[in-house]
Amino acid sequence: MTLDSIPHDIRARISSVDSRNAHGLRLMEMGLVPGAPVRVVKAAPLGDPIQVCVHNYHLALRRAEARSIHVTIEG
Amino acid sequence: MSAILEMSGIDQSSSAVAARPLTVIIAGNPNAGKTSLFNALTGLRQKVANYPGVTVESKSGEWAISDDLPAARLIDLPGLYSLDATSLDEEIARDLLLDRGRMKADAIVVVVDATNLVRNLYLALQLIETGQPIVVALTMYDLAERSKLKIDIERLSAALGVAVVPVVAKQRRGLLELAHAVLNVGFPQEFQPLRLVSGSVQDQTQADHHTRQSALIKRYATIERIVSDTVETSDGSRKNLSERIDRIVTHKLLGPVILLLVMLLVFQSIFSWASLPMNLIANVFSGLADLVRAYLPAGIFSDLLTDGIIAGVGGVVAFLPQILLLFLFISLLEDSGYMARAAFLMDRLMRAVGLHGRAFVPLLSSFACAVPGVMATRTIENPKDRIATIMIAPFMSCSARLPVYTLIIAAFFAGRTVLGIVSLGAVIILAMYLLGIVVAIIVASILKRTILKAPAPPFVMELPPYRLPNPANVGRALLTRSTVFLKRAGTVILSISILLWALTAFPRNQTNQGSSASATQIENSFAGRAGRLIEPVIKPLGFDWKIGIGLISSFAARETIISTLSIVYNVGDNSDDKTSSLVDTLRNAKRADGTPIWTPLTGVSLMIFFLLACQCMSTVAIVRRETNSWRWPIFMVGYMLALAYVASLVTFQGGRLLGFS
Numbered sequence: 001m002t003l004d005s006i007p008h009d010i011r012a013r014i015s016s017v018d019s020r021n022a023h024g025l026r027l028m029e030m031g032l033v034p035g036a037p038v039r040v041v042k043a044a045p046l047g048d049p050i051q052v053c054v055h056n057y058h059l060a061l062r063r064a065e066a067r068s069i070h071v072t073i074e075g
Numbered sequence: 076m077s078a079i080l081e082m083s084g085i086d087q088s089s090s091a092v093a094a095r096p097l098t099v100i101i102a103g104n105p106n107a108g109k110t111s112l113f114n115a116l117t118g119l120r121q122k123v124a125n126y127p128g129v130t131v132e133s134k135s136g137e138w139a140i141s142d143d144l145p146a147a148r149l150i151d152l153p154g155l156y157s158l159d160a161t162s163l164d165e166e167i168a169r170d171l172l173l174d175r176g177r178m179k180a181d182a183i184v185v186v187v188d189a190t191n192l193v194r195n196l197y198l199a200l201q202l203i204e205t206g207q208p209i210v211v212a213l214t215m216y217d218l219a220e221r222s223k224l225k226i227d228i229e230r231l232s233a234a235l236g237v238a239v240v241p242v243v244a245k246q247r248r249g250l251l252e253l254a255h256a257v258l259n260v261g262f263p264q265e266f267q268p269l270r271l272v273s274g275s276v277q278d279q280t281q282a283d284h285h286t287r288q289s290a291l292i293k294r295y296a297t298i299e300r301i302v303s304d305t306v307e308t309s310d311g312s313r314k315n316l317s318e319r320i321d322r323i324v325t326h327k328l329l330g331p332v333i334l335l336l337v338m339l340l341v342f343q344s345i346f347s348w349a350s351l352p353m354n355l356i357a358n359v360f361s362g363l364a365d366l367v368r369a370y371l372p373a374g375i376f377s378d379l380l381t382d383g384i385i386a387g388v389g390g391v392v393a394f395l396p397q398i399l400l401l402f403l404f405i406s407l408l409e410d411s412g413y414m415a416r417a418a419f420l421m422d423r424l425m426r427a428v429g430l431h432g433r434a435f436v437p438l439l440s441s442f443a444c445a446v447p448g449v450m451a452t453r454t455i456e457n458p459k460d461r462i463a464t465i466m467i468a469p470f471m472s473c474s475a476r477l478p479v480y481t482l483i484i485a486a487f488f489a490g491r492t493v494l495g496i497v498s499l500g501a502v503i504i505l506a507m508y509l510l511g512i513v514v515a516i517i518v519a520s521i522l523k524r525t526i527l528k529a530p531a532p533p534f535v536m537e538l539p540p541y542r543l544p545n546p547a548n549v550g551r552a553l554l555t556r557s558t559v560f561l562k563r564a565g566t567v568i569l570s571i572s573i574l575l576w577a578l579t580a581f582p583r584n585q586t587n588q589g590s591s592a593s594a595t596q597i598e599n600s601f602a603g604r605a606g607r608l609i610e611p612v613i614k615p616l617g618f619d620w621k622i623g624i625g626l627i628s629s630f631a632a633r634e635t636i637i638s639t640l641s642i643v644y645n646v647g648d649n650s651d652d653k654t655s656s657l658v659d660t661l662r663n664a665k666r667a668d669g670t671p672i673w674t675p676l677t678g679v680s681l682m683i684f685f686l687l688a689c690q691c692m693s694t695v696a697i698v699r700r701e702t703n704s705w706r707w708p709i710f711m712v713g714y715m716l717a718l719a720y721v722a723s724l725v726t727f728q729g730g731r732l733l734g735f736s
Contacts, residue, residue, distance in 0.1 A: 019288050026533045028288070029157040031194040033295045041318065045327045046423035051538060055193040058317070058538040060419045062426075065533055 001073070003032075004050065004066035008040050011074045014054075018068035031055050032069055097147040098179070099138065099257060101212075102172055102202065103186030104195050105154030106412075106539040108214035111244035112186060113151040114551055116253075120146075123555055132453075140254045147257075150180075156194070158201045159287060172202060182208045182260050184253070189219035189226060189241070190540070192306060196298045199235065208260040209237045212253055216241040225307040234301045245545050317540040321416065330420050337408070337417070338439050344400045349443075352396035360389030378580060379573070387572025390632065391565040394446055394693060398560055399553055401440050401447035405454070406552045408436075410544035414454065415536060422534065428516045429523040431455050432534075434464040438515075441471035442508075445694045449701055450556065459529045463522050465698055466711055469689050470515035472508050475633045479685045480504055482637060483678035486658045507686055514687065514718070560697070567696035575631045578602040597642050602627050616684065616720070617677040617727040626684075633690045676735045680727040688719035 006012055014036045017024050031054050032038065041051040041058065049062045103109040114121075117136030124133050132153075137146040152168040159169075172183065185202055187195040202209055211232075219226060232239040238256040242249030323329050364381040371377040408414045414436070422432030430438075433455045441448030445468045452468070455461040484500040491499040579602045597603050606623035613623055621643045629636035637657070644660045664672045689695065689712045698708040 019284060023533045025159065025284070025287060025291065027535055028291050028295075029159065029197065030535050030537075031197075031295075032535075033292060035295075035299075041321075042325065044325065044419055044423060045331055048423045049419060049534060049536075051321075051325070051419065053318075055191075057191050057194065057540075059535055060415070060422075060538055061533075061535040062422075065535060 001071055002067045003038065003040065003052065003069040003071055004063040006040055006071060006073065008042060010039065012038050012040075012071040013074055014038055014069055015072050016070045018070075023065060024068050027061070027065060027069065030059060031057070032059070037074075038069075038071060096145045097140065097181045097257075098150065099140075099147050100150045100152060100171060100180040100183045101186060102152050102168060102183060102198070103154060103214075104156055104188065104191075104198060106537060107154070107186045107188040107191070107195055108244060109151065109154060109186045111545060111548055112184075112212060112214060112242060113149065114548055115244040115247055115250060117149055119551075119554075121551070121555070123559060138254075141258060144258075147181075155198065157198055172207075173205065180207070182210060182257050184210050184212050184257065186212050186214050187239075189213045189215045189224065190222065191215075192226075192302050193295075193298055196235075196301070197294060200294050200298065203235060203237060210253065210256045210260050211235065211237055211239045212249075213239055213241045214244060216249070217243045217246065227305045231301065231305040234305060245547070317412070320541055321538075324413070324416050325419060330416075334417055334420055337413070338436070341401065341404045341436070342439060342443060344404065349396040349400050353393050356393050356396070357389065360385055360392070363389075375580075375583070379576070382580070383573040383576035384569070386576070387569040388565075390572060390693070391561065391568045394444070394560070395557060397444050398447045398450065399557060401443075401451060402553055402556045403549065405436065405451055406549040407544050409454065410542065410548060412539045412541045415538045418536065419538065429520045430464060431457060431460040432536075434460065437464060438468060438471055441468040441473065444473050444475070445469045445471065445691065446560075446697050449694065449697050450560070452701065457529075459523075459527045462702060462707060463519050463527050465701060465707070466522060467515040467519050469691070469694055469711070469715065470511040470518070470687070472511045472686060473691075475691065476507075476685055477504075478634050478637050480507060480682055482657065482661075483682050486661045486673065487675040487678045503682075507682060510683075511686055518714075518718075559700070565696075567699060568693050571631055571692040571696075575602075575628060578605070579628060597624060597639070615728060616723040617674070617680045619672055622681070629685075630688075630690045631692045633685060636685075674735075676727060676730040679730070680723045683726050684719045684723040686719075687715055687722055689715040 003012075003014075014032060014034050016034050017028055017032060019025055019028065032052075036054050038052055038054045041053050043050045044060075047063075049060045050066055051058055051060050052066075101109055101113055113134065113136065116138045121134060121136035124135075134151040136149050136151070138149040140147040150171070152171060153165065155165040155168045157165075158172065171180070183202060185199045187199055199209075199211055213226070213228070226241075228239050228241060238260065240249055240253045240256050242253055244250075324333060364385045367381050367385065368377060371380065405414070408417070414433070417435060418432035420432075421435040425432045425434055434452070436454070437448045437451035439448075440451055448468045448471070449465050452461050452464045455464060480503070481500075484503055488499050488503060493499055493502050579597055579600045581601060582599065583596075602624055605627050606620045606625075609623045609627075610618075610620040613619075613626070618626070621640070624643055625636040625639045628639045640661075641657050644657065644664065661673045662671075695708045695712060698711060699705055702708070
């Protein structure tokens with residue numbers, strides 16, 4: 001599953017990040033690395049971007065970017 | 076032996092030193108408290124400049140680092156998340172940090188947010204890997220203490236191999252210890268696990284994806300280990316508070332409503348609250364001009380002083396209330412963390428027209444006045460997005476256009492209603508505003524597809540925890556912005572004011588005094604001749620040479636067309652109600668063959684011209700300043716003029732074809 005498709009408020013962990021382009025590296029530098037705990041907080045009123053909580057701080061990213069982040073649900 | 080003092084050649088044995096000042100760079104993540112620390116260390120001894128050739132600002136200041144030494148030069152870099160730069164800001168910061176720039180730093184202070192250790196340590200780790208003298212300033216330490224975050228400073232310092240100094244900038248805690256640490260900084264201890272990647276960092280930035288990715292992952296693994304060794308878990312209460320606030324602030328329905336209210340507040344302040352001080356300033360300057368006229372003998376010099384210089388300077392200073400108010404709000408919104416939420420809410424809409432979410436506030440502000448609006452675009456990090464926003468900001472019908480719209484409506488569309496309810500005038504004004512927005516959107520899309528084309532940068536943006544803005548920081552930001560405006564934009568505006576005054580004042584009208592003197596003066600001046608010269612060109616737009624003079628002089632400031640037209644059409648100098656007599660004059664102005672010069676169609680054509688043309692030297696000056704080149708303001712004036720001409724042409728000729736006169 002990818003970060004843009006998991007339900008809100010569910011604890012998950014990042015398993016891998018598509019980094020074929022510079023975007024992926026950028027996302028990882030911002031803390032979205034494999035192994036990091038992550039949680040989707042909400043989506044903007046128009047559905048995009050989404051707000052996620054990673055390592056206890058909050059980031060906003062577009063769904064297209066979130067699609068590069070693969071996660072596993074922890075419960 | 077202190078590496079830093081050794082390198083700078085300071086003889087430590089004697090206390091009286093004639094040493095060169097140290098240079099210290101401050102680096103760190105955005106929102107990590109870098110600016111607060113910089114302000115606390117430098118006080119008011121700061122100055123702002125542009126890095127050569129680019130729009131990024133450099134901030135430097137003096138840090139009284141020790142009683143025995145000259146003040147150190149402290150350089151504040153743009154915030155960055157990693158040395159693998161993705162934006163121009165970060166590239167500049169990266170180059171300086173890697174010693175490639177002209178400034179060789181004696182030491183680097185890395186600001187690390189104690190409440191956000193994991194991500195902040197990423198940059199710190201990269202910098203430590205470069206092997207330069209580094210001190211870590213652990214900011215937000217009071218917040219960490221309050222949320223019961225326990226950080227073992229000694230262990231952290233040992234793990235990183237550099238000094239770690241907790242600071243609380245706004246309470247001025249830890250500053251002396253920081254100075255001490257910087258003066259005694261050595262090179263990072265040889266700490267094998269941190270030599271994570273082979274080769275220098277320079278090699279790294281050219282390295283391929285795979286290498287960079289594995290380096291990245293290794294660093295984060297190291298960070299996780301260090302943090303779990305040195306930090307006892309927090310209860311994250313501050314974060315929870317922010318999340319609770321966000322439940323309302325970025326709520327699907329309430330969020331946009333709150334944003335609308337906030338924007339209305341900002342708009343209202345620039346539009347109406349600023350008008351009181353602006354009128355005050357205008358009165359002061361016209362009083363000054365009267366004083367000069369009373370005490371100096373009438374003549375060229377007196378005119379230059381009153382109509383050229385005092386009017387010019389007064390025009391510049393008149394902007395200050397709007398700029399100060401707008402930046403007050405922007406500082407408060409940015410420092411509190413709300414700005415990021417606003418961008419979050421607006422991004423989808425802005426992106427649909429090719430702009431960044433952060434373009435919303437500057438563009439909205441431009442409805443009051445483009446000058447502070449353009450200055451506000453500095454919150455947009457991507458330079459191409461920023462320039463695109465600057466280029467379309469003038470299409471937001473600013474308050475200076477209103478007198479022109481009002482005049483035309485009063486002359487030709489007065490007293491009529493639409494559907495019996497709304498006045499035609501209000502509908503027309505609304506239409507002008509909407510037209511401006513539509514044109515802006517189209518132009519932005521074209522620009523982003525052509526000359527400002529760039530691969531879309533990743534949007535990923537931090538939503539910092541809500542904080543109470545620090546009054547000292549806000550005050551300093553206001554001081555900086557106003558000084559920058561007065562010094563840079565002010566000089567350009569003043570020069571152009573004087574130039575335009577000269578164009579209308581020369582050649583001198585020697586013949587008569589009396590009520591038609593000013594009209595004759597203007598007609599025979601260079602500006603008047605220019606008006607006649609361009610008449611054939613503007614005739615297809617429905618304008619004659621008198622309007623031509625108005626167009627030329629209003630290129631400095633739109634509103635001046637009212638007074639220029641009054642003079643050219645000989646509306647009495649003493650009339651208080653220039654507009655109404657001007658209205659009558661316009662309605663009755665006839666050509667030699669008896670046909671009216673001014674028709675409703677002419678009026679509409681003029682309004683459209685004024686909507687689209689860039690007739691504001693203040694905007695030109697501020698765009699020059701913010702883009703750090705003449706290329707963009709010239710382009711802006713050029714393309715807007717072309718657009719205005721074509722639109723006016725289409726309106727007038729099209730209207731004629733359709734049977735309107």
